[in-house]
Amino acid sequence: MKAKPAMDPHAAFTDANHQPGDAELTTALGRAAAPIEKVIANLRAAHPEVTTDWQFSERSGWYQLVLLKKRRLLYLVPKQRDCRVMLILGRRAVARLKQGPFARSTSVLLKTAKHYPEGIAFSFDRKSLDPDLLAAFLAAKLVH
DSSP, X not given: OOOOOOOOTTBSOOOTTOOOOHHHHHHHHGGGHHHHHHHHHHHHHHOXXXXXXXXXXXXXXXXXXXXXXXXXXXXXXXXXXXEEEEEEEOHHHHXXXXXXXXXXXXXXXXXXXXXXXXXXXXXXXXXTOOHHHHHHHHHHHHHO
16 A cells, blocks of 8 residues: 655645635735736736646645646645746747746756656745746747
8 A cells, every 4th residue: 555645744724625815816926926926917917828836746736737727837736925836848848948038947957857758847935936047938938
């Protein structure tokens, strides 16, 4: 019998029976809320059809998906006074970023990114999150 995965001790929303709301998300994120809200607001301004959806994981608790139709653009995993923002970019999107104004940042991040068959996974926390860089990553993802 497989052991149940352990819940992240820093997860913000661990109650599977209570889906958090926007106000709870903002409170949980603390200082991380402003840059994330900026990125999502700019994304929605360019693509009004962007939606969010809450999912529950036994490891990370409630997390939010940012979607364009059914396409997953990014994952927002709230933690206590922090967060983890993740997105997966295809090889063409990464190549595009390497040619643009964020070439240096992209190259640095590629050293620690996880490589999967479907693309390269980038992850940011409150300290490493640069809203302009994340916006550029999302723009590259949307082109490809």
